[in-house]
Amino acid sequence: MLKGALAAGVAAPTLSAFLAACGTKTKAGATVKIPSPTNPVTWPLSKANQAIDSGLTPKPGSTLRIYNYADYVSPRFLKDFEAKYGVKIRLSTFNDADEALTKVASKDLKFDLYFPSYDSLGKLVGADLLRPLNHDYLTNYDNLWPSFHDPWYDRGARYTIPYTIYTTGIGWRTDMVDTDIPSLGNPYDVLWDTKYAGNMAILDDWHTAMSMVLLRNHVANINSTKQSDLDMIRTQLLDLRQTMRPKVTISMYTDMPAGQYGLCQMWSGDAINTPYYLPKNVDPSVMRYWFPQDGKGEIDNDLVVCLAQGENPVAAHVFLNEILDNDVAAKNFGFTGYQPPLNKFTPSKLVADGYLPKTLATAVVEPSDFKTGYPLLQLPPASDSAWHEVWQEFKAGG
């Protein structure tokens, strides 16, 4: 026994020395800038990761690795891209930004392109994970709404191109929920209405789900760092869990059409996508989406960035430019339901052009919504940690 313990004692430092040789990363003392509409940020250009030279073409036969949400890019577009440029695309998917950031940070997966939200941008730049863009490749950049040419989260668009725009509101099926949600004094209250217990879901995204509690309580700062706000979020989320038995997922766009539940917190893009997944015998007009009429709700846009760990940056740039092409954007919009901020997609014409039914017109994002809506921002590390602890408690179940 003693001999065994002695051997283990000798082995532990040896093993630790071996594993230490495998590498440890520390970035003590590093700081992170937090952009916001009132505090636009111009990110410094990376010294370690240079922008690629102009005039290069993708190497035929090479592999482009893309990291994205599931069902968030048209498979037809991917096939067309492969055929057009002779590049093989390998698509990996994630469920939420936390999971994605964890895997991107490992650098081992060699992703060329990643689709984050702008609340991750400070971390990605701070950890030097991004490659600056060479705009010579982005000939379709002018197709974007003018307000996205020089965005507040990335002045000069040094690292990002915008991909989609969306609001976060409430989705429901009129054949499963008989409340007229828009006419309620506080429509968010319907998510706490026990009449729909066991018949509802909220988004499996800590910040989006938690900020909804703030909006319910008329707190405009959905990135609050106040302890009293966090306490309120905690109390009401735990109450929601206790009384409503919500499903916590991001699959609303398939679950709700399948009839798993009739009410949920929802992204507008998913709402637009729901009719596509409805059984043929169900009238698409049963699907509804609510977002505050005065525009004072959560509004965001997702981005595409070129990761420094990728081995195919030229194909990545060409892919980014294709995403900004009107026809490609139409394919992606048709498949994902998420609206691209391109001039061709005039919000007022989307219903008329048949992109979505009239009953879901509330899911269309207008440029003016970005003036009135509230974006999710990156939180300071201490608050980020505190918010995550509340979310962890909520998800652990009671």
Add this chain to the structure above:
Amino acid sequence: MVDADDRRRPPGSRFIWPLLALPGTVWIAVLFVAPLYVVVAILFGGTDPILREPVPVWNPADWDFTQFTYVWDHIVGSNPFFRPALIRTVVYVGIASFVCLVIAYPVAYFTARFAGRWKGVLLAALIAPFWISYMMRMLAWVNLLQTDGLVNKTLSAGGLFDVHVDWLQGHAFTVVAGLVYGYVPYMILPLYAGLDRAPARMLEAARDLGASRWETFRRVTWPLSRSAVMVSLLVTALPMLGDYFTNDLLSGSPSTSMIGNLINNSVLTPGQTGQAGAFILMILIVSIIPMVLYVRSTRSGADVMS
């Protein structure tokens, strides 16, 4: 001084057994000890200040116990929000293992004793679920159990009754049923192997000596199959303890979270990855107890045989 045993051994035989044990030892060192040490180094390690990713600390002298303390405090402290998931895990796994045994034992018994020439076909049928991935089988249940799925349609008897059971909306029953369905094949095979090896002449002797069918089962078959039952319980209960996607797919609700979900959530949340290590250590410790019991029971069985 050389004893008589050593003199009888052929030259070089003292190296044979350690040599035979070498592949297994290397296997355990590379695939168990080293990964476990990585888990511990992450649990007691630090966090990257920007991405809040785990930073493993390899030297035990530098270990930081904050993450472990956090988990421990939230199991036994004043706000024990991890505790319900741990209790749920024990209850779900306990019930699911018991139900698996109730289903698996007769099937394995029938296959081993009475299947005759159909034994091969039955065995193939029992192995068939392994050809389809666990996740695919669970996804199939999602389709069957959704509100307008086949199960509710069947229960409504073609529209005669108004049945809208929300099976997938955070019900413990659905999760336990999913665990039973998913893991029952893992229990049948070791049970079958144990029952098939039980000497038929002992059963015949019991009947010849006047024991009824029930007495024969109670006093001969069951005691002979006890170690197979123990193995099959271990083989099914241990993976159930770390299971998270059965709950994710068939419930998705925090109200049915198990320890596997706590691990999965922690691993994927920046700043909380180390906490997953604490839960993993707990599962490991809890798993070791039945393992020790099993080893003790098989050893005492071997003593009796000798």
